[in-house]
Amino acid sequence: xxxxxxxxxxxxxxxxxxxxxxxxxxxxxxxxxxxxxxxxxxxxxxxxxxxxxxxxxxxxxxxxxxxxxxxxxxxxxxxxxxxxxxxxxxxxxxxxxxxxxxxxxxxxxxxxxxxxxxxxxxxxxxxxxxxxxxxxxxxxxxxxxxxxxxxxxxxxxxxxxxxxxxxxxxxxxxxxxxxxxxxxxxxxxxxxxxxxxxxxxxxxxxxxxxxxxxxxxxxxxxxxxxxxxxxxxxxxxxxxxxxxxxxxxxxxxxxxxxxxxxxxxxxxxxxxxxxxxxxxxxxxxxxxxxxxxxxxxxxxxxxxxxxxxxxxxxxxxxxxxxxxxxxxxxx
Amino acid sequence: xxxxxxxxxxxxxxxxxxxxxxxxxxxxxxxxxxxxxxxxxxxxxxxxxxxxxxxxxxxxxxxxxxxxxxxxxxxxxxxxxxxxxxxxxxxxxxxxxxxxxxxxxxxxxxxxxxxxxxxxxxxxxxxxxxxxxxxxxxxxxxxxxxxxxxxxxxxxxxxxxxxxxxxxxxxxxxxxxxxxxx
Numbered sequence: 001x002x003x004x005x006x007x008x009x010x011x012x013x014x015x016x017x018x019x020x021x022x023x024x025x026x027x028x029x030x031x032x033x034x035x036x037x038x039x040x041x042x043x044x045x046x047x048x049x050x051x052x053x054x055x056x057x058x059x060x061x062x063x064x065x066x067x068x069x070x071x072x073x074x075x076x077x078x079x080x081x082x083x084x085x086x087x088x089x090x091x092x093x094x095x096x097x098x099x100x101x102x103x104x105x106x107x108x109x110x111x112x113x114x115x116x117x118x119x120x121x122x123x124x125x126x127x128x129x130x131x132x133x134x135x136x137x138x139x140x141x142x143x144x145x146x147x148x149x150x151x152x153x154x155x156x157x158x159x160x161x162x163x164x165x166x167x168x169x170x171x172x173x174x175x176x177x178x179x180x181x182x183x184x185x186x187x188x189x190x191x192x193x194x195x196x197x198x199x200x201x202x203x204x205x206x207x208x209x210x211x212x213x214x215x216x217x218x219x220x221x222x223x224x225x226x227x228x229x230x231x232x233x234x235x236x237x238x239x240x241x242x243x244x245x246x247x248x249x250x251x252x253x254x255x256x257x258x259x260x261x262x263x264x265x266x267x268x269x270x271x272x273x274x275x276x277x278x279x280x281x282x283x284x285x286x287x288x289x290x291x292x293x294x295x296x297x298x299x300x301x302x303x304x305x306x307x308x309x310x311x312x313x314x315x316x317x318x319x320x321x322x323x324x325x326x327x328x329x330x331x
Numbered sequence: 332x333x334x335x336x337x338x339x340x341x342x343x344x345x346x347x348x349x350x351x352x353x354x355x356x357x358x359x360x361x362x363x364x365x366x367x368x369x370x371x372x373x374x375x376x377x378x379x380x381x382x383x384x385x386x387x388x389x390x391x392x393x394x395x396x397x398x399x400x401x402x403x404x405x406x407x408x409x410x411x412x413x414x415x416x417x418x419x420x421x422x423x424x425x426x427x428x429x430x431x432x433x434x435x436x437x438x439x440x441x442x443x444x445x446x447x448x449x450x451x452x453x454x455x456x457x458x459x460x461x462x463x464x465x466x467x468x469x470x471x472x473x474x475x476x477x478x479x480x481x482x483x484x485x486x487x488x489x490x491x492x493x494x495x496x497x498x499x500x501x502x503x504x505x506x507x508x509x510x511x512x513x
Binding site: 049 | 403
């Protein structure tokens, strides 16, 4: 509706755009995002996808902004994706890994983050093997912290790119059945996905061997809660999305699964199982994949697979997050 | 529009202005060949479509219409996170005569941003500017080629254009104190 604006200065600029529902300094997990913020990310990511599709997929919006990637744990796609996203927005990027930096000399996380801030970095994308590490950084730094994965806790941009990919194919997720299968217990991807999916009205089914399922989660499947089950063949029935999680081989060594062969028999996403899902169901995987273990190669590269699209969309979603956080800092 | 404001332009006047803009654009271009209309989001886009429809009526030529979002090109990025929407320019603009279409021309900063955005899509032979309302107070050396209506305003006022496509009705309003009538 109308509002009568007082414009005391002459530098009124263009018509102010409609307010946008972004208010966060950091992105640590998806559980603190409001629905308006999730919508803002999804809509902005749609525009960023269009930018990436242009002959020159780059704009200068964040020129003068320095983004650091600080990775204490190795990564291919997340670090590269953030770097491409930041550069596509015109930001400068500094890449740091634990090896080859002062971290090897024993510098603490807080000191490293403060040093980055002192050299003019305003956004730090961080990955750490300890759950909660980005929260420590955010509490001790004026820079904006984006969690690029912390331990078994959270991986918010992965969940957001998953949501974006699902919405592009399914439209609204209201009432859609999303089955997440595998090592749910240790999966930061699953954890962050649960929040965005439940907030979007999806029906979330977590599936895996009992030793790899979180005990605290409800088995009931009340509205607003996840369903938890050990039977993949039943769970996949009528699914609109099936997301397979990476099985880490050390889970076998630590005795959580009896053998890979047994895991494959019960929980591999293969063509026979996919038949039970709804026609047009999406196959997703956060990568990196163990083809032939949690997912059969023909399914990973089959018609239902959107796994490569997830990676492509990851750049657009991370551009959206960087744009909202970097422009929101000074607003 | 309810309330105190009276429309300076109503649906009939806006329709008449759109037809005149369409004629002026075609006359200036010596025909409708090689024309591309690019409407700025949000309200420039429906205006561009209306102009294209008018051209189609009297020239029987379907002029391509694109939409352009300038949020990523604004000079006040960082003052507030502005919503970004996908642009869509359906044809190559290389060598074309592009007419940028916007609802209100004010400081000129949006047009400056639009020129930058447009250049990321190609190299037009020439770029023209059509606006429904010119309210004055330019801060940059930018002038329109086609003007629907000049509405002199004071800085403290604001000009609102409402269009059926985006707002459910057609009307141009000046808000804040009494309008300085043209």
